[in-house]
Amino acid sequence: MITEVPKTIIVTGGASGIGYAFCEHLAELGHRIVIADLRGADESAGKLRSAGHKAIGVTADVVSETDVAAMADAAQQEFGGIDGLVNNAGLFTTLALKPFDQITNQEWMRVMEVNTLGPFNCAKAVLPALRRSGRGRLVNIASTVPIKGAPNMAHYVASKGAVIAFTRSLARELAKDKITVNAIAPGFTLSDGVLQSDLQNRIGDNARTTGRCIQRDQVPADLVSALAYLVGDGASFVTGQTLAVDGGGVFL
Secondary structure, three states: OOOOOOOEEEEEOOOOHHHHHHHHHHHHOOOEEEEEEOOOHHHHHHHHHHOOOOEEEEEOOOOOHHHHHHHHHHHHHHHOOOOEEEEOOOOOOOOOOOOHHHOOHHHHHHHHHHHHHHHHHHHHHHHHHHHHHOOEEEEEEOOOHHHHOOOOOHHHHHHHHHHHHHHHHHHHHHHHHOEEEEEEEEOOEOOHHHHHHOOHHHHOHHHHHHOOOOOOOEOHHHOHHHHHHHHOHHHOOOOOOEEEEOOOOOOO
């Protein structure tokens, strides 16, 4: 039986939605949490502290090297190190669904900037601390859309395909440093952002429920145990994997 040792884990985009569900669950398991987000990080960390957990909030734009360096510094100053990074921040719910030839270059590059440069920046910023940890965990939040080839969101699909490829490459590079690198690929999830943008009613029933073995809507709580496993000590021999958590919509 493996006894879980608490870790210091940064979650980007952790102030709301799926990100906050991740933070709350990991905190309940005894981990020390650093919430990094553009808005609301301090308030969300305060909620965790009010519940008796160890957490801090850091305002950070994952596209900014300066911001993510400050994020890594804050985590180390508060908790003495970094054991894990969850690259959760990304653009999705604010995107307009449209044929690929109607996506502008500016839209394409903005999605790539946040969804691919962001994880790259954050991974670089925390790498020295993960190496010192000797039990580093890096988890990228991808999506099942690159496997499905979903239409009318080519920029998002391409960005999440890149995240899966990035995960595999880093797994090979960082194994020597005792750092595992994996990805979680959620299906369409009823997050706060989805509900606020009414995306669930624009995406279609096949993406939501009928294309799944388990035919119900996915919620953030469906994802948290997968993350807890991948950052945990029991997953020390698991790396380079993409775990689809989508009710059986895709099989990898």
